[in-house]
Amino acid sequence: MTKVGTGMTKGNAGMTKVGTGMTKGNVGMTKGGAEMAWLQRARNPLFFESVFIYDGRMKRLFALVTMLSIIPGLAVAAAFDYPMRAEAVADNVYAIITPTRELPNAGNGGWNSNSAFVVTDAGVLLFDSGSSAGIGEAIKNTIATVTRQPVRWIVNSHAHGDHWLGNAAFADSVEGIFATAEVIDAIERDGAGWVGRFDRMTGGVTGDSVILAPDRSVDRETELSLGGETVVFMLSGGSHSPGDLMLWLPRVKVLVSGDVVYSDRMPSTNAGDLRQWIGMLDRLQQLQPRVVIPGHGAVTDISGLDRLHSLLSQLWAAVEEGVDEGLSDFEMLPRVSESLAPFRSHYPGLDEKLRRDLSHVFLQVEAAAFE
Numbered sequence: 001m002t003k004v005g006t007g008m009t010k011g012n013a014g015m016t017k018v019g020t021g022m023t024k025g026n027v028g029m030t031k032g033g034a035e036m037a038w039l040q041r042a043r044n045p046l047f048f049e050s051v052f053i054y055d056g057r058m059k060r061l062f063a064l065v066t067m068l069s070i071i072p073g074l075a076v077a078a079a080f081d082y083p084m085r086a087e088a089v090a091d092n093v094y095a096i097i098t099p100t101r102e103l104p105n106a107g108n109g110g111w112n113s114n115s116a117f118v119v120t121d122a123g124v125l126l127f128d129s130g131s132s133a134g135i136g137e138a139i140k141n142t143i144a145t146v147t148r149q150p151v152r153w154i155v156n157s158h159a160h161g162d163h164w165l166g167n168a169a170f171a172d173s174v175e176g177i178f179a180t181a182e183v184i185d186a187i188e189r190d191g192a193g194w195v196g197r198f199d200r201m202t203g204g205v206t207g208d209s210v211i212l213a214p215d216r217s218v219d220r221e222t223e224l225s226l227g228g229e230t231v232v233f234m235l236s237g238g239s240h241s242p243g244d245l246m247l248w249l250p251r252v253k254v255l256v257s258g259d260v261v262y263s264d265r266m267p268s269t270n271a272g273d274l275r276q277w278i279g280m281l282d283r284l285q286q287l288q289p290r291v292v293i294p295g296h297g298a299v300t301d302i303s304g305l306d307r308l309h310s311l312l313s314q315l316w317a318a319v320e321e322g323v324d325e326g327l328s329d330f331e332m333l334p335r336v337s338e339s340l341a342p343f344r345s346h347y348p349g350l351d352e353k354l355r356r357d358l359s360h361v362f363l364q365v366e367a368a369a370f371e
């Protein structure tokens with residue numbers, strides 16, 4: 001990690017954007033002359049270094065340094081041959097898609113989530129870095145099959161350990177790791193827990209990953225120029241989990257969604273806000289993406305957004321029907337499961353996750369009934 005604090009300015013976390021046809025949401029986007037001027041300057045790479053906002057989080061600089069130490073007591077990672085390849089989805093944009101639809105285990109070596117990367121003239125932007133430093137190394141080797149550029153920026157979509165524990169593999173080249181403040185807090189609070197949990201789940205394959213926490217806080221929808229590529233950070237409003245961050249690439253109309261989209265695996269709905277999520281999928285459809293790289297599952301397109309919207313809408317409607325009839329979550333489980341039958345073949349793990357997550361959805365639907 002080099003020069004983490006260089007050029008950062010404190011105060012006014014005013015990274016805003018204009019244009020690109022986005023609708024207003026919960027993310028504080030503004031339009032107007034001042035922002036347009038800002039945008040012009042932001043497109044100047046010389047200006048770029050000075051626009052990062054650290055919003056008073058100087059303590060994180062020190063946390064970052066102190067966390068660069070091995071967590072004692074965990075097994076040393078075993079060598080594992082991850083079957084990764086860079087899948088070109090658009091000009092200079094690649095997906096690294098895991099074949100598994102399961103949680104981290106010994107068989108998949110803990111590699112159960114997708115990554116994506118954008119090659120620019122000034123370095124690589126990596127979105128999510130996997131479940132361990134070893135998986136991060138494998139991602140690094142996979143990126144090297146298409147470019148000699150180093151990873152200069154990382155985006156961590158959310159705080160679940162399968163999306164950021166590989167950060168440490170890029171410590172020698174990365175200049176900034178982006179996440180929302182909620183996610184940075186969660187990683188600093190729970191990071192070591194994720195390391196131990198995955199090590200146990202994989203029988204020691206993921207080992208003792210060093211924690212390299214994000215250091216650049218994104219608190220609203222933000223457009224930046226990174227290496228000449230225009231990127232838009234989008235917030236989901238806690239759709240899938242608190243502080244989810246997505247990446248929109250307007251030049252190629254690629255959406256890198258993190259876990260706000262699961263293309264062919266049942267999404268986890270136990271940490272999010274289902275109604276917000278359904279509305280967010282509407283908004284993502286309005287972007288008319290040509291390609292969607294999901295957090296889990298195969299690369300998809302707008303049809304994957306549409307299908308997930310239908311699934312989550314049906315889930316909400318079925319639970320609402322049960323609540324209206326005064327059923328408990330346990331009592332309504334069979335009929336909710338039955339109503340989702342048309343989706344079962346497309347979303348492996350549907351019943352397993354429904355059993356686990358239904359009580360969470362139930363509480364949201366019940367609360368909505370009293371609004």
Ligand SMILES: [Zn+2]
Binds near residue numbers: 113
């Ligand atoms: Zn995930």
